Amino acid sequence: MSINVLIFGHLADITGKDSLQLRDFHDTDQLIDHLNNLFPSMKKARYACAVDQKIIRTNTQLREDSTVALLPPFSGG
Amino acid sequence: MTGESIMHGRYQRQIKLKDFGEAAQNKLLHAKVIVIGAGGLGCPALQYLAAAGVGTLGIVDEDVVSLENLHRQLLYTTGDIGRPKTECARSALLALNPEVMIMTFSTRLTNQNALEILQPYDLVIDGTDNFTSRYLINDACVLLNKPLIYGSVSQYEGQLSVFNYATGKDSGVNYRDVFPRPPGEGEVMNCEEAGVLGVLPGIIGTMQANEAIKLVTGIGKPLANQLFIYHALTSQVYQVELTASENPESDIPASEEAYREFDYHWFCSSGFDPGCEIDVSRFNELVKEGNVAVIDIRTGGNNLGFKKSLPYYRIPFSALDEQNSLIGGENEVVVVCESGISSKDAVKILSEKFGPEKKIYSLHGGIREWKKYLDHETERT
Numbered sequence: 001m002s003i004n005v006l007i008f009g010h011l012a013d014i015t016g017k018d019s020l021q022l023r024d025f026h027d028t029d030q031l032i033d034h035l036n037n038l039f040p041s042m043k044k045a046r047y048a049c050a051v052d053q054k055i056i057r058t059n060t061q062l063r064e065d066s067t068v069a070l071l072p073p074f075s076g077g
Numbered sequence: 078m079t080g081e082s083i084m085h086g087r088y089q090r091q092i093k094l095k096d097f098g099e100a101a102q103n104k105l106l107h108a109k110v111i112v113i114g115a116g117g118l119g120c121p122a123l124q125y126l127a128a129a130g131v132g133t134l135g136i137v138d139e140d141v142v143s144l145e146n147l148h149r150q151l152l153y154t155t156g157d158i159g160r161p162k163t164e165c166a167r168s169a170l171l172a173l174n175p176e177v178m179i180m181t182f183s184t185r186l187t188n189q190n191a192l193e194i195l196q197p198y199d200l201v202i203d204g205t206d207n208f209t210s211r212y213l214i215n216d217a218c219v220l221l222n223k224p225l226i227y228g229s230v231s232q233y234e235g236q237l238s239v240f241n242y243a244t245g246k247d248s249g250v251n252y253r254d255v256f257p258r259p260p261g262e263g264e265v266m267n268c269e270e271a272g273v274l275g276v277l278p279g280i281i282g283t284m285q286a287n288e289a290i291k292l293v294t295g296i297g298k299p300l301a302n303q304l305f306i307y308h309a310l311t312s313q314v315y316q317v318e319l320t321a322s323e324n325p326e327s328d329i330p331a332s333e334e335a336y337r338e339f340d341y342h343w344f345c346s347s348g349f350d351p352g353c354e355i356d357v358s359r360f361n362e363l364v365k366e367g368n369v370a371v372i373d374i375r376t377g378g379n380n381l382g383f384k385k386s387l388p389y390y391r392i393p394f395s396a397l398d399e400q401n402s403l404i405g406g407e408n409e410v411v412v413v414c415e416s417g418i419s420s421k422d423a424v425k426i427l428s429e430k431f432g433p434e435k436k437i438y439s440l441h442g443g444i445r446e447w448k449k450y451l452d453h454e455t456e457r458t
Binding site: 006007008010041044045046050053054055057069070071073074075076077 | 116117118119147203204205206208211228229230231234235237255256258259260261271273278304305316317318319320322337386451
């Protein structure tokens with residue numbers, strides 16, 4: 001099962017990429033644990049998470065080709 | 078103004094639009110919109126709203142124009158450097174359209190003045206540059222039940238949304254539904270630290286003006302319950318559907334009184350806040366007044382000689398977590414160490430423990446500087 005991850009703002013500085021293609025994650029908790037292990041600075045980061053363009057607040061099932069977006073707040077004006 | 082003069086005047090090209098007409102123009106002429114922050118986002122928003130004929134425009138900003146503002150804040154000219162932004166914005170906007178009324182507030186919006194300042198306006202545009210302002214503006218709009226047009230930028234990316242605006246079955250989502258907690262200190266850089274492409278706030282600020290025009294006139298579909306993200310380098314946009322939190326853990330104050338008491342600065346700084354440091358002369362005043370408790374976190378050294386009535390605690394830094402219950406009911410607390418460095422870390426620990434109920438300071442320069450200060454004072458007298 002393939003998942004697309006879109007990474008916005010300064011989170012892309014942590015991951016070094018603004019998108020990732022990952023396989024075999026069945027829910028967002030698994031995916032986020034994996035990202036936290038891969039990029040420890042992600043653990044401390046605050047961001048909103050959307051699955052298929054809908055904001056989520058709890059662990060959410062992923063499907064084939066789901067897109068997960070990690071959206072940090074910006075403060076600049 | 079009569080319908081005929083509107084039709085042939087300044088607003089002719091938008092009145093001609095299908096679905097707009099004189100009815101929409103009249104709504105704009107009677108609308109009151111306030112823009113907080115006359116910077117990269119606020120300038121274009123103000124320019125387009127003044128040009129479109131929004132009857133009353135409020136501007137809140139405490140800053141003066143500086144040279145590095147000018148690559149993105151196009152209301153100002155090189156000759157404006159050093160002058161208050163509100164003043165410069167007012168004259169530029171009145172030169173553009175003398176028919177609009179401009180109200181200026183040359184002050185920082187705080188939870189002490191926000192409710193009064195925002196109350197007369199139909200809607201609020203957030204063009205500020207820090208999280209403290211963004212949370213306190215959001216909460217004021219929730220309490221006052223006013224739509225909030227949010228815009229923010231970072232480097233090459235911009236975000237836009239309309240908060241607190243109910244559509245059909247969906248109640249209005251607010252900023253805290255999306256970002257319930259501010260990021261940690263230093264996690265998100267502002268424009269000064271991270272840089273910003275000048276045209277980006279121009280785009281997002283102009284889109285904020287567009288949302289305001291839609292809300293006021295009732296035409297089109299406002300960006301309510303959606304977060305819109307634009308990337309200037311790829312020209313890609315991404316839009317996310319937002320929902321109100323069902324079981325809000327949010328800290329939105331429940332009443333106007335609670336709002337005024339909420340410590341936004343503390344809420345938005347999980348790290349050390351420079352406002353939590355006091356210098357030796359202020360420390361000396363506090364000690365003389367006796368309205369303060371002193372926590373000495375050194376592991377050794379003699380007790381400091383304060384008068385007996387002054388609460389003085391010796392709690393070594395390593396024992397702060399275990400022994401902070403020793404600290405009594407004093408509202409103001411100053412943490413001291415030898416040089417003023419460990420005391421800053423202690424302030425972070427104690428602020429997390431006590432929250433906004435206590436004002437906790439670190440003594441800048443520590444006991445070393447304070448002793449020097451006392452010696453100088455003795456010499457002077």
